[in-house]
Amino acid sequence: MTIFRCVNCGQPITSEVMPGEPLRGPERPPGNEVAPPRMASGTFKINFDASLLIFHPDDVSGAALHSDPRRLGGCCGPAGQDGPNLVCVGCGVEVATKESDCWTDNLVALIAAAVAEEPKVL
Ligand SMILES: [Zn+2]
Ligand SMILES: [Zn+2]
Secondary structure, three states, rough: OOOEEEOOOOOEEOOOEEOOOOOOOOOOOOOOOOOOOOOOOOOOEEOOOOOOEEHHHOOOOOEEOOOOOOHHOOOOOOOOOOOEEEOOOOOOOOOEEEEEOOOEEEEEEEEEHHHEEOOOOO
């Protein structure tokens, strides 16, 4: 098990997680409701170019919504199409993008450069 901390201030950003595989592919299921989460709770997946770490939204408890409303566009939840929309609760730096609207995926993508894994398992 591992957690991810903010590299700027050391605040834990995630709960304890372990590497896992997505529950489904990148295409969201058809329909107009919020999609089921991409990842199972307690797991994360590094994206194709290692710039993002994909989480279940409930596992990212150390981040708060961005103060800039332009980052928080969406109707049923944040769409996450306007840049990072979650900040570290400790220091306020941008650490992740949440998308959970009715037409987007349902996940939180941590910015790999903004967090440090501890202890390192990969
Ligand atoms: Zn919506
Ligand atoms: Zn921080």
